[in-house]
Amino acid sequence: MSPKTRIYLQPTPVRIWHWLNALGIITLCVTAVQIRFPEHVHMFANYKTAILLHNAAGLVVTFSFTLWFIYYALVSRNMFKVYVPSKDDLQYGILRQAKFYLLTYFLGWANPHHPTPENKFNPMQKSAYLAIMFLLVPLVSLTGLLLTNVSPMRDLVLLIGGLKILIAIHFLLACSLCAFLFTHVYLATLGKTPMAYIKPMWTGWEEEGAEEHPHKAS
Amino acid sequence: MKSTMTILMVLVTQLGLASNLMASTATREDGSMFLVWMFLGMCALIVIIQLMPAMFLLFGLLKSLFTGNKSPVKVNASNKE
Numbered sequence: 001m002s003p004k005t006r007i008y009l010q011p012t013p014v015r016i017w018h019w020l021n022a023l024g025i026i027t028l029c030v031t032a033v034q035i036r037f038p039e040h041v042h043m044f045a046n047y048k049t050a051i052l053l054h055n056a057a058g059l060v061v062t063f064s065f066t067l068w069f070i071y072y073a074l075v076s077r078n079m080f081k082v083y084v085p086s087k088d089d090l091q092y093g094i095l096r097q098a099k100f101y102l103l104t105y106f107l108g109w110a111n112p113h114h115p116t117p118e119n120k121f122n123p124m125q126k127s128a129y130l131a132i133m134f135l136l137v138p139l140v141s142l143t144g145l146l147l148t149n150v151s152p153m154r155d156l157v158l159l160i161g162g163l164k165i166l167i168a169i170h171f172l173l174a175c176s177l178c179a180f181l182f183t184h185v186y187l188a189t190l191g192k193t194p195m196a197y198i199k200p201m202w203t204g205w206e207e208e209g210a211e212e213h214p215h216k217a218s
Numbered sequence: 219m220k221s222t223m224t225i226l227m228v229l230v231t232q233l234g235l236a237s238n239l240m241a242s243t244a245t246r247e248d249g250s251m252f253l254v255w256m257f258l259g260m261c262a263l264i265v266i267i268q269l270m271p272a273m274f275l276l277f278g279l280l281k282s283l284f285t286g287n288k289s290p291v292k293v294n295a296s297n298k299e
Binding site for chain 1: 250251253254257258260261264265268269271272
Protein backbone atom coordinates (compact mmCIF):
# COMPACT_ATOMS: atom_id res chain seq x y z
CA MET A 1 0.00 0.00 0.00
CA SER A 2 1.48 3.35 -1.04
CA PRO A 3 1.65 6.15 1.56
CA LYS A 4 -0.94 8.92 1.13
CA THR A 5 0.48 12.11 -0.37
CA ARG A 6 -0.82 15.41 0.95
CA ILE A 7 -0.51 18.93 -0.40
CA TYR A 8 -0.65 22.13 1.64
CA LEU A 9 -3.49 23.84 -0.19
CA GLN A 10 -4.96 26.39 2.22
CA PRO A 11 -2.54 28.62 4.18
CA THR A 12 -3.47 29.92 7.66
CA PRO A 13 -4.62 33.47 6.65
CA VAL A 14 -6.92 32.00 3.98
CA ARG A 15 -8.39 29.50 6.48
CA ILE A 16 -8.98 32.24 9.08
CA TRP A 17 -10.62 34.43 6.44
CA HIS A 18 -12.82 31.57 5.19
CA TRP A 19 -14.21 30.50 8.58
CA LEU A 20 -14.69 34.07 9.84
CA ASN A 21 -16.50 34.75 6.59
CA ALA A 22 -18.64 31.61 6.96
CA LEU A 23 -19.68 32.45 10.54
CA GLY A 24 -20.19 36.10 9.64
CA ILE A 25 -22.30 35.49 6.52
CA ILE A 26 -24.52 32.91 8.25
CA THR A 27 -25.07 35.35 11.16
CA LEU A 28 -25.79 38.15 8.66
CA CYS A 29 -28.38 36.03 6.82
CA VAL A 30 -30.15 34.92 10.03
CA THR A 31 -30.27 38.42 11.56
CA ALA A 32 -31.28 39.95 8.21
CA VAL A 33 -34.46 37.84 8.15
CA GLN A 34 -35.64 39.45 11.42
CA ILE A 35 -34.53 42.93 10.30
CA ARG A 36 -36.39 42.57 6.97
CA PHE A 37 -39.53 40.92 8.38
CA PRO A 38 -39.75 42.07 12.02
CA GLU A 39 -43.50 41.51 12.22
CA HIS A 40 -43.23 37.83 11.23
CA VAL A 41 -39.83 36.66 12.53
CA HIS A 42 -38.89 36.75 16.21
CA MET A 43 -35.66 34.75 16.45
CA PHE A 44 -33.91 37.28 18.68
CA ALA A 45 -35.14 38.98 21.85
CA ASN A 46 -35.82 42.24 20.07
CA TYR A 47 -35.16 44.24 16.92
CA LYS A 48 -32.23 46.07 18.53
CA THR A 49 -30.43 42.77 19.23
CA ALA A 50 -30.81 41.70 15.60
CA ILE A 51 -29.44 45.07 14.40
CA LEU A 52 -26.45 44.99 16.80
CA LEU A 53 -25.56 41.41 15.83
CA HIS A 54 -26.01 42.22 12.12
CA ASN A 55 -23.67 45.22 12.42
CA ALA A 56 -21.05 43.23 14.35
CA ALA A 57 -21.14 40.37 11.80
CA GLY A 58 -20.94 42.88 8.94
CA LEU A 59 -17.84 44.46 10.45
CA VAL A 60 -16.23 41.01 10.95
CA VAL A 61 -16.92 40.08 7.29
CA THR A 62 -15.48 43.42 6.12
CA PHE A 63 -12.41 42.92 8.33
CA SER A 64 -11.86 39.33 7.12
CA PHE A 65 -12.27 40.49 3.50
CA THR A 66 -9.51 43.06 4.11
CA LEU A 67 -7.32 40.29 5.57
CA TRP A 68 -7.98 38.13 2.48
CA PHE A 69 -7.14 41.03 0.13
CA ILE A 70 -3.91 41.93 1.96
CA TYR A 71 -2.80 38.27 1.97
CA TYR A 72 -3.36 37.66 -1.76
CA ALA A 73 -2.24 41.11 -2.98
CA LEU A 74 0.81 41.68 -0.78
CA VAL A 75 1.94 38.37 0.77
CA SER A 76 1.34 35.51 -1.68
CA ARG A 77 1.06 37.85 -4.70
CA ASN A 78 -0.78 35.27 -6.80
CA MET A 79 -4.29 36.79 -6.68
CA PHE A 80 -4.45 37.16 -10.45
CA LYS A 81 -3.34 33.58 -11.10
CA VAL A 82 -5.66 32.06 -8.51
CA TYR A 83 -8.82 34.10 -9.19
CA VAL A 84 -8.76 35.22 -12.82
CA PRO A 85 -9.77 32.56 -15.39
CA SER A 86 -7.30 32.01 -18.24
CA LYS A 87 -8.22 32.06 -21.94
CA ASP A 88 -8.27 28.25 -21.92
CA ASP A 89 -10.51 28.27 -18.84
CA LEU A 90 -13.02 30.51 -20.58
CA GLN A 91 -12.89 28.64 -23.92
CA TYR A 92 -13.00 25.04 -22.73
CA GLY A 93 -12.60 24.82 -18.94
CA ILE A 94 -15.99 26.22 -17.93
CA LEU A 95 -17.86 23.90 -20.31
CA ARG A 96 -15.77 20.90 -19.21
CA GLN A 97 -16.49 21.65 -15.53
CA ALA A 98 -20.19 22.36 -16.14
CA LYS A 99 -20.45 19.04 -17.99
CA PHE A 100 -18.92 17.33 -14.95
CA TYR A 101 -21.31 18.94 -12.45
CA LEU A 102 -24.41 18.44 -14.60
CA LEU A 103 -23.74 15.03 -16.15
CA THR A 104 -20.51 13.09 -15.74
CA TYR A 105 -20.46 13.34 -11.91
CA PHE A 106 -23.66 11.31 -11.88
CA LEU A 107 -22.05 8.73 -14.22
CA GLY A 108 -19.19 8.22 -11.74
CA TRP A 109 -16.46 10.09 -13.62
CA ALA A 110 -13.62 11.84 -11.77
CA ASN A 111 -13.43 15.62 -11.43
CA PRO A 112 -11.47 16.99 -14.45
CA HIS A 113 -9.78 19.59 -12.21
CA HIS A 114 -6.88 18.63 -9.93
CA PRO A 115 -6.10 21.42 -7.43
CA THR A 116 -2.57 22.67 -6.76
CA PRO A 117 -1.53 25.62 -4.53
CA GLU A 118 -1.08 27.75 -7.68
CA ASN A 119 -4.26 26.54 -9.37
CA LYS A 120 -6.67 25.86 -6.52
CA PHE A 121 -9.94 26.55 -8.27
CA ASN A 122 -11.58 24.96 -11.28
CA PRO A 123 -12.67 27.32 -14.13
CA MET A 124 -16.24 27.59 -12.81
CA GLN A 125 -15.03 28.37 -9.30
CA LYS A 126 -12.63 30.99 -10.67
CA SER A 127 -15.43 32.77 -12.56
CA ALA A 128 -17.82 32.61 -9.60
CA TYR A 129 -15.25 33.74 -7.03
CA LEU A 130 -14.06 36.54 -9.30
CA ALA A 131 -17.58 38.00 -9.34
CA ILE A 132 -18.17 37.33 -5.64
CA MET A 133 -14.86 38.55 -4.20
CA PHE A 134 -14.31 41.53 -6.49
CA LEU A 135 -17.88 42.72 -6.99
CA LEU A 136 -20.47 41.22 -4.66
CA VAL A 137 -18.64 41.28 -1.28
CA PRO A 138 -17.13 44.78 -1.70
CA LEU A 139 -20.50 46.22 -2.81
CA VAL A 140 -22.53 44.51 -0.09
CA SER A 141 -19.96 45.64 2.52
CA LEU A 142 -19.95 49.21 1.22
CA THR A 143 -23.75 49.51 1.13
CA GLY A 144 -23.88 47.90 4.59
CA LEU A 145 -21.35 50.39 5.99
CA LEU A 146 -23.35 53.26 4.50
CA LEU A 147 -26.53 51.91 6.13
CA THR A 148 -24.81 51.46 9.52
CA ASN A 149 -24.29 55.21 9.86
CA VAL A 150 -26.05 57.30 7.26
CA SER A 151 -25.25 60.88 8.35
CA PRO A 152 -21.46 61.11 7.61
CA MET A 153 -21.96 59.91 4.00
CA ARG A 154 -25.36 61.56 3.46
CA ASP A 155 -24.33 63.07 0.13
CA LEU A 156 -23.17 59.72 -1.22
CA VAL A 157 -26.45 58.09 -0.10
CA LEU A 158 -28.39 60.81 -1.95
CA LEU A 159 -26.18 60.33 -5.01
CA ILE A 160 -27.03 56.61 -5.06
CA GLY A 161 -30.74 57.51 -5.03
CA GLY A 162 -31.65 57.76 -1.38
CA LEU A 163 -32.04 55.40 1.52
CA LYS A 164 -34.73 53.20 -0.08
CA ILE A 165 -32.62 52.54 -3.18
CA LEU A 166 -29.59 51.83 -0.97
CA ILE A 167 -31.57 49.34 1.13
CA ALA A 168 -32.89 47.66 -2.04
CA ILE A 169 -29.37 47.33 -3.51
CA HIS A 170 -28.02 45.95 -0.20
CA PHE A 171 -30.91 43.47 0.03
CA LEU A 172 -30.56 42.20 -3.57
CA LEU A 173 -26.78 41.84 -3.28
CA ALA A 174 -27.18 39.99 0.02
CA CYS A 175 -29.77 37.65 -1.56
CA SER A 176 -27.25 36.79 -4.32
CA LEU A 177 -24.59 36.08 -1.70
CA CYS A 178 -27.02 33.89 0.26
CA ALA A 179 -27.95 31.97 -2.92
CA PHE A 180 -24.25 31.33 -3.57
CA LEU A 181 -23.87 29.95 -0.05
CA PHE A 182 -26.22 27.02 -0.75
CA THR A 183 -24.46 26.19 -4.05
CA HIS A 184 -21.06 26.50 -2.33
CA VAL A 185 -21.97 24.06 0.46
CA TYR A 186 -23.53 21.57 -2.00
CA LEU A 187 -20.49 21.60 -4.33
CA ALA A 188 -18.14 21.30 -1.33
CA THR A 189 -19.63 17.87 -0.57
CA LEU A 190 -18.91 16.40 -4.04
CA GLY A 191 -15.44 15.04 -3.19
CA LYS A 192 -14.37 11.45 -2.60
CA THR A 193 -16.19 11.67 0.74
CA PRO A 194 -18.61 14.45 1.82
CA MET A 195 -15.85 15.94 4.02
CA ALA A 196 -12.99 15.53 1.49
CA TYR A 197 -13.11 19.21 0.45
CA ILE A 198 -14.29 20.63 3.79
CA LYS A 199 -11.48 19.08 5.90
CA PRO A 200 -8.62 20.78 3.96
CA MET A 201 -10.33 24.13 4.49
CA TRP A 202 -10.00 23.51 8.24
CA THR A 203 -6.57 21.83 8.38
CA GLY A 204 -4.94 23.28 5.25
CA TRP A 205 -3.85 19.85 3.97
CA GLU A 206 -5.56 18.02 1.14
CA GLU A 207 -5.02 14.34 0.47
CA GLU A 208 -4.29 13.56 -3.15
CA GLY A 209 -7.28 12.00 -4.86
CA ALA A 210 -9.85 14.00 -2.86
CA GLU A 211 -11.46 14.91 -6.17
CA GLU A 212 -12.02 11.26 -7.08
CA HIS A 213 -15.61 10.17 -7.43
CA PRO A 214 -17.16 8.71 -4.24
CA HIS A 215 -18.57 5.71 -6.14
CA LYS A 216 -15.50 5.03 -8.27
CA ALA A 217 -14.81 1.31 -8.74
CA SER A 218 -11.44 0.46 -7.14
CA MET B 219 -50.06 61.74 61.65
CA LYS B 220 -51.86 62.69 58.46
CA SER B 221 -48.76 64.40 57.04
CA THR B 222 -46.59 61.34 57.88
CA MET B 223 -49.04 59.12 56.03
CA THR B 224 -48.95 61.46 53.02
CA ILE B 225 -45.12 61.39 52.96
CA LEU B 226 -45.16 57.60 53.23
CA MET B 227 -47.66 57.32 50.37
CA VAL B 228 -45.51 59.57 48.17
CA LEU B 229 -42.39 57.54 49.02
CA VAL B 230 -44.10 54.23 48.24
CA THR B 231 -45.38 55.61 44.93
CA GLN B 232 -41.92 56.92 44.03
CA LEU B 233 -40.28 53.60 44.91
CA GLY B 234 -42.81 51.83 42.76
CA LEU B 235 -42.02 54.07 39.81
CA ALA B 236 -38.26 53.73 40.39
CA SER B 237 -38.45 49.92 40.45
CA ASN B 238 -40.28 50.03 37.13
CA LEU B 239 -37.54 52.21 35.68
CA MET B 240 -34.81 49.85 36.92
CA ALA B 241 -36.63 46.83 35.55
CA SER B 242 -36.98 48.42 32.11
CA THR B 243 -33.29 49.41 32.04
CA ALA B 244 -32.26 45.85 32.95
CA THR B 245 -34.39 44.39 30.16
CA ARG B 246 -32.83 46.73 27.61
CA GLU B 247 -29.25 45.93 28.56
CA ASP B 248 -29.86 42.20 28.97
CA GLY B 249 -29.73 40.26 25.74
CA SER B 250 -28.55 42.82 23.20
CA MET B 251 -24.82 42.82 23.87
CA PHE B 252 -24.62 39.24 25.14
CA LEU B 253 -25.21 37.76 21.68
CA VAL B 254 -22.74 40.21 20.11
CA TRP B 255 -20.05 39.21 22.62
CA MET B 256 -20.86 35.53 22.05
CA PHE B 257 -20.46 36.02 18.29
CA LEU B 258 -17.16 37.89 18.74
CA GLY B 259 -16.00 35.13 21.13
CA MET B 260 -16.66 32.50 18.47
CA CYS B 261 -14.71 34.58 15.95
CA ALA B 262 -11.78 34.78 18.39
CA LEU B 263 -12.02 31.01 18.93
CA ILE B 264 -11.74 30.40 15.16
CA VAL B 265 -8.64 32.61 14.98
CA ILE B 266 -7.01 30.92 18.02
CA ILE B 267 -7.71 27.36 16.78
CA GLN B 268 -6.38 28.17 13.30
CA LEU B 269 -3.24 29.79 14.73
CA MET B 270 -2.50 26.85 17.08
CA PRO B 271 -0.39 24.76 14.60
CA ALA B 272 1.73 27.83 13.79
CA MET B 273 2.13 28.60 17.50
CA PHE B 274 3.21 25.01 18.25
CA LEU B 275 5.74 25.20 15.40
CA LEU B 276 7.09 28.52 16.67
CA PHE B 277 7.26 27.16 20.23
CA GLY B 278 9.17 24.09 18.99
CA LEU B 279 11.61 26.24 17.02
CA LEU B 280 12.25 28.53 20.00
CA LYS B 281 12.67 25.52 22.27
CA SER B 282 15.26 23.94 19.98
CA LEU B 283 17.00 27.31 19.62
CA PHE B 284 17.41 27.81 23.37
CA THR B 285 18.12 24.22 24.37
CA GLY B 286 20.72 23.78 21.60
CA ASN B 287 20.85 21.06 18.99
CA LYS B 288 21.77 17.84 20.74
CA SER B 289 23.43 15.52 18.22
CA PRO B 290 23.25 11.78 18.90
CA VAL B 291 26.16 10.48 21.02
CA LYS B 292 28.65 8.44 19.04
CA VAL B 293 29.88 5.30 20.74
CA ASN B 294 33.58 4.70 20.25
CA ALA B 295 34.86 1.21 19.76
CA SER B 296 37.49 1.84 22.48
CA ASN B 297 34.80 2.85 24.98
CA LYS B 298 33.02 -0.44 24.65
CA GLU B 299 32.96 -2.49 27.83
